[in-house]
Amino acid sequence: MSEATPSLPAYTHVLAVDIGGTKVDAALVSLDGEVVRESVSRRTTGRKADRDEVARHVREAAIAALAAAPDARVGAIGVGSAGPVDLPSRSVSPLNLPLAAGLAIDDVLAGLVDGPIHLALDGTCIALAEHWRGALVGCDDAMAIVVSTGVGGGFVMGGQPATGASGNAGHLGQIFVRTIEGDEVVASTLEAVAAGPGTVAWARAQGWEGETGLDLAASHAAGDPIALAAVSRSATAVGQAIASAATLCDLEAVAIAGGFSHVAPDYIDQVREAAQAASLHAYARRCRVVGSGLDGDGPLLGAAALALQS
Structure with missing residues (x-):
C-alpha cells in the first residue's frame, strides 16, 4: 500500500467502522484515503452496555454514515475493534465492553453493503493507516x-x-x-x-x-x-x-x-x-x-x- 492504493474499480468508497471501549465511529472513506466529513457518525457505548446495545450502536453508526452520502458507491466494510478479537469466529470481545463479549460482526453489519466485511484488531488497523498515509509509508516491516x-x-x-x-x-x-x-x-x-x-x-x-x-x-x-x-x-x-x-x-x-x-x-x-x-x-x-x-x-x-x- 506504500506504492499504490488497492482499488475496487466498481466502487468509490468503503465504509470504515472503529469499535472502541467507550464509543463507535463510522464513516465513508474514498479509495485515496479521504474521509467524507459529513458521513462521520459516533455512538457512545461503555462498560454497562450489553451485547445487544453495542450491536445496535454499531449498526446505527454505520447506517448513519451510509445515509449521509447516498450517492457513494460503497464496495466493502472495514472494521477495527478493540481487543481481544477472534478472527476465526468473526467476533470481538473488547475488554472495556465486558457485557458485549462475543459480538458477532457479520451479524451486526449484515445487509448494509453489497460487498465483503473485513475485521481486524484496532492496533492492526492503526499500523495499516500509518503504512498507507502516515509515518510508516515505505516501511514494509x-x-x-x-x-x-x-x-x-x-x-x-x-x-x-x-x-x-x-x-x-x-x-x-x-x-x-x-x-x-x-x-x-x-x-x-x-x-x-x-x-x-x-x-x-x-x-x-x-x-x-x-x-x-x-x-x-x-x-x-x-x-x-x-x-x-x-x-x-x-x-x-x-x-x-x-x-x-x-x-x-x-x-x-x-x-x-x-x-x-x-x-x-x-x-x-x-x-x-x-x-x-x-x-x-x-x-x-x-x-x-x-x-x-x-x-x-x-x-x-x-x-x-x-x-x-x-
Missing part, C-alpha cells in the same frame, strides 16, 4: 503503537497486516517490562507502567498532587521532579518494549500515537533513547522510532485500509 489510557499496537510485515492465529498480534501492552522501584526490580505489564492512568497513579504515589494526564503534562512543563520522573518511567518502559519487538520481528520502524505520547515534547525522543539502550543487536538499534503521522482520523483510515487491502 513495521509496528504502530498507541500510548493512551491503555497501550496497544499492530504489525505490518512484508507490507501486509500481520494478525496472528486469532487476530491479536500486536498486544504490546500486555508484555512484561522491568522497572526499578526503590532498590527493587519489579516486573509489570507495559500498559500498567506506561499508559496514562498507571503513570498518573505512580506519580501520585510519589507525592504528586495532580489528577490527570493533562495535569502531569503541565507539571512536567514546569519542571516538577516527580512529573519528570513519571514521564521518564513511562517512556523507558515503552522503549524497552519496542526493543523487544524490534529484536523479535526485525522491524524497520515503530510509529507511536495516542494522547499520552504528547505528555511531554520530548516523549518520543526519550522512548527512542530507551529503545536504543535496551537493544543488544545492531539490526534492532537500526529500528527508527517516530511519532505518528496521522491525525484523529487514524482509526477510520486504518479500517478503510483494511477493506481496501483485503
Whole structure:
C-alpha cells in the first residue's frame, strides 16, 4: 500500500467502522484515503452496555454514515475493534465492553453493503493507516503503537497486516517490562507502567498532587521532579518494549500515537533513547522510532485500509 492504493474499480468508497471501549465511529472513506466529513457518525457505548446495545450502536453508526452520502458507491466494510478479537469466529470481545463479549460482526453489519466485511484488531488497523498515509509509508516491516489510557499496537510485515492465529498480534501492552522501584526490580505489564492512568497513579504515589494526564503534562512543563520522573518511567518502559519487538520481528520502524505520547515534547525522543539502550543487536538499534503521522482520523483510515487491502 506504500506504492499504490488497492482499488475496487466498481466502487468509490468503503465504509470504515472503529469499535472502541467507550464509543463507535463510522464513516465513508474514498479509495485515496479521504474521509467524507459529513458521513462521520459516533455512538457512545461503555462498560454497562450489553451485547445487544453495542450491536445496535454499531449498526446505527454505520447506517448513519451510509445515509449521509447516498450517492457513494460503497464496495466493502472495514472494521477495527478493540481487543481481544477472534478472527476465526468473526467476533470481538473488547475488554472495556465486558457485557458485549462475543459480538458477532457479520451479524451486526449484515445487509448494509453489497460487498465483503473485513475485521481486524484496532492496533492492526492503526499500523495499516500509518503504512498507507502516515509515518510508516515505505516501511514494509513495521509496528504502530498507541500510548493512551491503555497501550496497544499492530504489525505490518512484508507490507501486509500481520494478525496472528486469532487476530491479536500486536498486544504490546500486555508484555512484561522491568522497572526499578526503590532498590527493587519489579516486573509489570507495559500498559500498567506506561499508559496514562498507571503513570498518573505512580506519580501520585510519589507525592504528586495532580489528577490527570493533562495535569502531569503541565507539571512536567514546569519542571516538577516527580512529573519528570513519571514521564521518564513511562517512556523507558515503552522503549524497552519496542526493543523487544524490534529484536523479535526485525522491524524497520515503530510509529507511536495516542494522547499520552504528547505528555511531554520530548516523549518520543526519550522512548527512542530507551529503545536504543535496551537493544543488544545492531539490526534492532537500526529500528527508527517516530511519532505518528496521522491525525484523529487514524482509526477510520486504518479500517478503510483494511477493506481496501483485503
